[in-house]
Amino acid sequence: MGIWTFFGRFTRIFTPKRFPIAQKLALVFTLLISTGMVSLGLVIADDQTDLLERQMMDSSDMAVKQLAQIAKEPVLADDRLTLQTLINNLQKQHGVLAAAVYSEESLPIVQSGQLPDADLVEQHTQQENLFVYTKPGKNQAEPLVVVASLSPMKVDGLTIGYALIGFDRSIVESAKQQTFKTVGLITLFFVLIGSVTSIGLGKRLTRPINQIIKISSAISHGDYQYRFRSQRNDELGELMEAMNEMTEGLSQKEHVEKTFSRYVAPIIAQEVLKTTPTAADAHHITASVLFADIVGFTTLSESIPADQLNTLLNEYFSYIADIVDTCTGYIDKYIGDCVMAIFGVPEFEPQHAQHAVECAALIQYLVRILNKQRRKKGLLTLEFHIGVNSGTLLAGNIGAADRMNYTVMGKEVNTASRLSGAAKSGETLLSEATYQAVKHLPHLLYQNHGEITLRGTSQAINTYAAKLDGKKNPAFVKAKLDQLLSPQEPA
Template identity: 40%
Template sequence: MALKLALVMTLLLVVGMTGLGLVISDNQNQLIRTQLDEFGNAMALQLAKQASEPILSENGLNLQMLTSNLGQEEKILGAAIYSHDGQPLSGTGRLPDLGKTLFESSTVIAHPWFGADENGNSERLISFIAPATYQGVRAGSVVITLSASLMDQAATEARNAVIYATLAMTLLASLFSYWLSRRLSLPIHHLMKATEAIGRGDLATRIDQRRNDELGYLFEGFNNMAAGLLKKSQVEQVFSRYVSKSVADKVLANLDEVRLVDRPIEATVLFADISGFTAMSEKLEPSQVSSLLNEYFSHISHACALHGGVVDKFIGDCAMLVFGVGEDDSDHAFNAVSCGVLIQQLAAELNEQRAADGKPGVHFRIGINSGTMLAGNLGSDDRMEYTVVGDAVNLASRLCSEAEPDQVIIREQLHDSLQPRIVAQAGQCIKIRGKSTPVQIYTVDDLSKEGKSQLRSHLNTLRNSCNTQQDEKNVAHA
């Protein structure tokens, strides 16, 4: 940008200086031509006045003296006196070949012509022809020859001076305009760098410049915009911790209408509840209870994300996970069961560590169910939450309540749809409150060979996450 500004400013100056130079040069040429014409006319008229009487008296000696004296003038290259019929009476220096018509004019005539100088070079000359009259009678004519090359030389010198001045001014102006352009474009360069930083996600970028001009207002506006983007990003991050990312994206994409459309969907719900949590919490400090829940809920959230699910909510010591909501997932039922098995296996490993540390184990009861449910808003206009409701959701919660510690139970229809991808044992038919017929349940022990490799991969991922969290705790305690 600085180069463009400098180039534009230099071009404008060059055009301006060139135009000014042409005007000055033309005026200078006109002035020199006028001076030459005035000098030639004056000298011709003076000679005509002095020669008129000697022409009539045919005083050749006087006429010769007149032309000889003029020939000694440095600016006059030739002088001649002619009779009324054009016959030369006296002359000296360089004279043109004149036609008879040139002697018939009653005024001074300028006659340009070319002649050879002493070195044989061509030279532009100009002769002034004036009538010599005595008492109103034309006695003859006089001729004065001047060099037009002097005029040309003066014009050339003036033109060269203008050219050199233009070049010098152009050079100085180019340097000055580049320096000025750099100063003008530097704040814009800072703004561009700050904009690029914002584009890279560095929302803490600010332009620390104080100016009392338009750029100052622009910088202030940019800083306000960056602060607003940072605040918005922080709100989005915090908001995404309270609702699923898909729901957060939908709400933030349409802030004018935050109510999401209620719609029936086919999805799977998983409830994971800590067995005996009430008795366990009575033996722990409130801070320990909070730390324990946060730790295990964090593991559950990671396991849910690995299988494409979302955390719907945490209800005390129970976590509600939904699969197949927000993003299309045709295999949501298997992903939910895989997530339940993963949670139980991770909890078993963590219990071994807790036992080694002399801490009581944490055991989960998990109930999973698939079916049609309504996804939408619950609550009032002042406070609402996006969740799923319906008979399938209620049944999943009932199954969780019926499960034993370390168990993952599902109903018969879900078991049949996932065969042979899971390893499950048939349980008893249980009476569910609100259901007219008993529900046949199955206990999921593991995944079949097809899903075990992915299960081990996810378990390793969770192990690494647990180790990272433990290292952070150790550093914090240290």
């Protein structure tokens, strides 16, 4: 297994499925600030260390040269007491671990502290005047590191001896550690400040994104009322404005669809809205058509005011619409006092004839119940005669290019309309084709109505009257009525 394959699997396992942008921004900003501050801290610490080293070297060189200058006369005069006093005073100073005056042969005249070996001193009198040596410390695990500075004492160009001062290098190391500590604390402080700032900035930057997610979720659930109120002058502002325009457009579209569905059956509205409707979309389909006409409508319309007639029609038609919908059909149109309903369109439904006949029987059943309730209140009532026919229909968009209507037409539609006209008040007539499709249903009663010649035709057809058998199958009637009637409506 390659290293990159292993790294990829490791990343997939430990990377969360959802990593918010605010956290990503905070992580990136924190890493950038941390990297920058750590790099800056290292550079500062290194510079400070070099500066301390140079300061120590300069101080050592200056101190040993002063000792060499002062010790010239006592060396010439062989005044060891004065030299010892000088060395003892130097030894008392902070950081001084060794001090000595040597003869020109590198032999010690006076000395104090942790001095280097004689061979080391002789070696450096010939090479360089600054060197480092170690001596055992109080703690054997931590030896003393001494920085020695050696300076010749010259009189008229002749070397008469050497002065040496040894400084404790741990002072520099301690200063270095203090520098690293200070820089580290400052770096940590700024990293924390940067992290908090980046988290706050990330949340602020992602706030509109979270709002977009919220509104998008609401839109996906069909709620188009949300709008962005805040104004921004960046790309997020443009996106929010575009979201507002989109939501407004969807809201208007929903309003149009709802309004459209009040004039066209929802299933037809969905079918029409799928594509641009054309007359070429028409196709033949086997379905059933129901016509329900009001008995004596012309006389009724002349006897009561138009607004009262409108209220009366709307009450009955609302029940009929609910029954048609319950029986999986849809109302194609209202033709004055007539309701035209279709079953098995636009998608073929094998039980279209059953649904159409059950719908017709339920309409007559419910109208009888409704009329009974209205008569008790002294209100006007309506009676319906219904015709149902099944067969091959032409279904599609009919009309002009700029104004079309999705409907069905053909000889079978005309037959259903004629059957409705031939039926008596409160009666439902079926064609032979419809009767053959539903005669096996146990909750319907049929009666041969005989052959009749429909208006506008010369050939007689066989017809059947149908109604619900509530006693034989009351469960079906009750189930359907429970779907249609609320507690406030007649039962």
